[in-house]
Amino acid sequence: MSRTVTLALALAVASPASGAAASEVHALLEKADAYRLDPGAARVSVRVEVHKDGELDKERQYLVYWKPGRRSLVLSRSPVERGQKVLMLGDDFWIVLPSSQRPIRITPAQKLLGDASTGDIATMTWAEDYDGAISGEAEVEGVACVRLDLAAQHRGVTYKRIELYLARADARPVQADLYVASEKLAKRATFEMGEIDGRRRVTAMRIADRIQRGRETLIRYLARSPRSLPDEYYNPMFLTRHEPD
Amino acid sequence: MASDAASSAALEPGEAGSSGAAAPLLLADHQPGRRVLQPDVHHPAPARWTVVRTAAAAALALLGSARALDLSDLDLAVRIWTAPEASRSNQDSPFAPAARLAGLGGERGRGEADLRVRHGGLGAEMSARSTARRGEELRTSGLVNELFYEADLLGQHFTIGKKVASWDVGFGLRPLDVVQQADRRALHPFALEGVPLVTWELFGESWAVTLLYANPLRGRAPAPRDDESVALHYYQRLGSADLHAVGRYSRRTRLQAGASTAVVLGDALELHASSRYQRHGERFAMPASLAGGAPLAASEPRATTASADVLAALLGFTLTPGLGLSVVGEAWLDPAGGTAGEWSALGALAERQRALLGDPAVPSAAVLANLAWELRAFDRPSLLRENLFLRVSWKKDRFEPTADVLYTPADGGFVATAAVAYQGERTRLDGGLRLFGGRAGSAYRLFPESAILYAALQVFF
Numbered sequence: 276m277s278r279t280v281t282l283a284l285a286l287a288v289a290s291p292a293s294g295a296a297a298s299e300v301h302a303l304l305e306k307a308d309a310y311r312l313d314p315g316a317a318r319v320s321v322r323v324e325v326h327k328d329g330e331l332d333k334e335r336q337y338l339v340y341w342k343p344g345r346r347s348l349v350l351s352r353s354p355v356e357r358g359q360k361v362l363m364l365g366d367d368f369w370i371v372l373p374s375s376q377r378p379i380r381i382t383p384a385q386k387l388l389g390d391a392s393t394g395d396i397a398t399m400t401w402a403e404d405y406d407g408a409i410s411g412e413a414e415v416e417g418v419a420c421v422r423l424d425l426a427a428q429h430r431g432v433t434y435k436r437i438e439l440y441l442a443r444a445d446a447r448p449v450q451a452d453l454y455v456a457s458e459k460l461a462k463r464a465t466f467e468m469g470e471i472d473g474r475r476r477v478t479a480m481r482i483a484d485r486i487q488r489g490r491e492t493l494i495r496y497l498a499r500s501p502r503s504l505p506d507e508y509y510n511p512m513f514l515t516r517h518e519p520d
Numbered sequence: 521m522a523s524d525a526a527s528s529a530a531l532e533p534g535e536a537g538s539s540g541a542a543a544p545l546l547l548a549d550h551q552p553g554r555r556v557l558q559p560d561v562h563h564p565a566p567a568r569w570t571v572v573r574t575a576a577a578a579a580l581a582l583l584g585s586a587r588a589l590d591l592s593d594l595d596l597a598v599r600i601w602t603a604p605e606a607s608r609s610n611q612d613s614p615f616a617p618a619a620r621l622a623g624l625g626g627e628r629g630r631g632e633a634d635l636r637v638r639h640g641g642l643g644a645e646m647s648a649r650s651t652a653r654r655g656e657e658l659r660t661s662g663l664v665n666e667l668f669y670e671a672d673l674l675g676q677h678f679t680i681g682k683k684v685a686s687w688d689v690g691f692g693l694r695p696l697d698v699v700q701q702a703d704r705r706a707l708h709p710f711a712l713e714g715v716p717l718v719t720w721e722l723f724g725e726s727w728a729v730t731l732l733y734a735n736p737l738r739g740r741a742p743a744p745r746d747d748e749s750v751a752l753h754y755y756q757r758l759g760s761a762d763l764h765a766v767g768r769y770s771r772r773t774r775l776q777a778g779a780s781t782a783v784v785l786g787d788a789l790e791l792h793a794s795s796r797y798q799r800h801g802e803r804f805a806m807p808a809s810l811a812g813g814a815p816l817a818a819s820e821p822r823a824t825t826a827s828a829d830v831l832a833a834l835l836g837f838t839l840t841p842g843l844g845l846s847v848v849g850e851a852w853l854d855p856a857g858g859t860a861g862e863w864s865a866l867g868a869l870a871e872r873q874r875a876l877l878g879d880p881a882v883p884s885a886a887v888l889a890n891l892a893w894e895l896r897a898f899d900r901p902s903l904l905r906e907n908l909f910l911r912v913s914w915k916k917d918r919f920e921p922t923a924d925v926l927y928t929p930a931d932g933g934f935v936a937t938a939a940v941a942y943q944g945e946r947t948r949l950d951g952g953l954r955l956f957g958g959r960a961g962s963a964y965r966l967f968p969e970s971a972i973l974y975a976a977l978q979v980f981f
Binding site (some may be wrong): 379384455 | 595597636638670677679684685686687688689721723724725726727728755757759760762782783784786787788789790792838840841842846917918943944945946947948980981
C-alpha cells in the first residue's frame with residue numbers, strides 16, 4: 276500500500292495550485308481512517324485519561340458503537356457516569372440518563388464540552404465528515420508529512436476545520452490541528468501507533484488543549500471488533516429501554 | 521465528556537447520576553405519598569418490612585438468576601447519597617409556628633442507597649431510604665422502585681412489571697408525563713418510583729409507538745399516580761426535531777391529550793415546548809375561608825376540587841454558547857398551581873389563625889394543626905400557575921457552579937439558588953444556598969423557611 280500512497284501523495288502535492296481532486300483527498304482520508312477503524316460497523320472500547328500539568332486528573336471508560344452513515348453510540352462505563360448513553364445520528368445528538376425513559380436532545384456545542392468531547396471519542400473517521408485539499412508538505416516530529424486542509428461537510432461535526440498531517444510514506448495520521456467555528460485552534464491531536472493483529476494501527480490519540488494550556492487528554496483504543504448493532508439501537512426512544520452488550 | 525453534556529443538558533432530579541440541584545423549590549421531607557401535614561405519622565412496621573423483604577427477595581432472585589445463567593452479563597450499579605440541610609426560619613410567615621409540625625425548619629438530612637441491576641430482560645432498582653431531623657428518631661424504609669421483565673417477540677417489544685414511565689421534554693414542568701410525575705421541585709429527591717404496568721412497543725428507524733396499561737385493575741385510586749389508566753405515546757424524529765404525542769384515559773381525568781417537541785437550531789440553541797389538555801382535572805382546594813366564618817376547622821378541610829378544561833403548557837430553551845456555559849430558560853403554566861388571590865387569601869386566613877395563639881380560650885394544638893393543614897398548599901409541583909425559570913451553569917474541569925431563579929410574576933415571589941458541584945471519579949459533591957422571597961403576601965414569601973443551606977454527597981460503585 277505504501278508505494279501507491281506515496282505516489283498518490285507526490286502527485287497530489289505536485290499538482291497545480293496544490294489542489295488534489297476531491298476524490299483523491301477522499302481516498303487518502305479513507306486510508307488514514309483505516310488506521311483507526313476497519314471499514315464497516317465496529318465496537319471500540321475506549322479509555323480516556325485527562326492530564327493536568329502532567330498529572331492524571333481523571334479517567335473514564337466508554338464503549339463506542341460505530342456504524343457507517345455517521346451513526347455512533349457512546350456508552351459510559353465509569354461508575355460516576357454509568358448508564359449514560361450519547362447517541363449521534365449525523366448532525367443530531369441525544370443523551371439518555373440512567374433510570375430515565377426519555378432521550379434529551381443536546382446541541383452540537385454540548386458534545387464539545389470537556390477535555391475530550393464526546394465527538395472526540397465517537398468520531399473515528401474523517402472521510403465521512405470532511406473534504407478539502409492537499410495544501411503542502413511539512414515535517415512533523417521527524418516524519419515527512421503532507422498537509423490536508425479539511426473543511427467540515429456537515430453542520431454537527433465536532434470541529435469545523437482540520438489541518439491534518441499524514442505520513443508521506445503510508446498516509447498514517449501523525450497530527451491534526453482541530454479548529455472550532457470561531458477559527459480558533461482548539462486542540463492538537465497526535466497519534467500513537469502500534470501493532471495489533473499483525474497490522475499497524477492507531478493505539479492512542481493524544482489531544483493537547485491549545486486554549487487551556489497544560490491540559491492533555493489521552494484516548495486509548497483498548498479493543499476493536501467488528502460489530503453491527505441493529506438499526507433500532509439508533510432510534511433514541513429504543514435506547515431508553517435497551518442497552519447493547 | 522459525556523457527563524459534561526449530561527450536566528448541562530439535563531436537569532434531572534430523581535434520575536441517578538444527576539444532582540437535581542437545579543430544582544427550584546424544596547418541600548422539606550417530601551416523600552411520595554407523604555403529606556407535609558403528617559410528619560409524625562409512621563407507616564405500620566409490617567408494611568415497611570414487607571417492602572424490605574420484597575426488595576431483598578427481588579435482589580436475591582436477580583442475583584440467583586444471574587449466577588445460574590451467566591454472571592458476566594450482570595449489569596450492576598450502586599449509588600449512595602446523603603444530603604444534610606439547615607434552614608433559616610421565616611418568622612414573618614404566618615405558618616412559622618407550625619413549620620416543625622409540618623416537617624419544615626431546623627436541621628435535617630436524607631440519604632438513599634440505590635441498587636440497579638440488569639440481566640438480560642430482567643431489570644430492577646431497589647433503594648433503602650432514611651430521613652433524619654435533629655431531635656427526632658431516624659426513619660428508614662425500603663422500596664422496590666422498579667422490577668420488570670422486557671421481552672422481544674417478532675419485532676414487538678413487551679414489558680411487564682413495575683417501571684418508570686416518562687415521556688416529556690421539559691425541565692420545570694412535564695405536561696406529557698401523564699402516567700407519573702417526577703417531583704421536579706425537590707432539592708434532593710429520592711429515586712423515582714415506577715408504576716405497575718404492561719407495555720407493548722414498536723420501533724421504526726425514526727419513530728416509536730408505546731401502548732401502556734398502568735396500575736391494572738386499580739380503578740380510581742386514592743392518589744392519581746396509582747390510577748388505572750391506558751396511555752398511548754407516539755414519537756417521531758423529523759430532522760433536528762423530536763415530536764411526541766400522548767393520549768391517556770383514566771376515570772379521574774377521563775381523556776388527556778398532549779404534544780411536545782424539542783428542536784435544535786444551529787450549534788448552540790435548543791428549543792422545547794409541551795402542552796396537555798384535559799376536560800376534567802383536580803387541583804388542591806385552598807382553604808381561604810372556613811365554614812361559618814370560623815377561623816379554625818375541626819377536621820382537615822377537603823384537599824382537592826374538580827376543575828374543567830385544564831391546560832398545562834411549557835416553553836423553553838437551552839443555550840450552550842461554548843466554554844462550558846449553559847443557559848436554560850423556561851416559562852410554564854401549571855394548572856395545579858394557585859392564583860395570587862388564593863395565596864393572598866390563604867395568607868390572611870393563616871394570619872387570623874396565628875393571632876389566636878396565646879388565646880387561653882383556644883387550644884394552641886388546634887391552631888397549629890390548622891396551620892399545618894394549610895401548609896399542604898405548598899406541597900405541589902408549582903405554587904403559582906405562571907412560572908418563569910432561568911438557570912445558568914458553567915462547567916469548568918471538575919467543578920460546575922450554577923445559579924437559578926424561579927419567578928412567579930402573578931405575585932412577585934421567587935426562589936433563587938446558588939450552588940456548586942464537584943465531580944470526582946466515584947463521587948459527586950454538591951453544596952448550595954436557596955433563598956425564598958418576593959413581595960409581601962407572595963407564596964414564596966409566605967413559605968415558613970427563608971433560606972436553606974445544603975450539601976449532598978453521592979458515591980457511585
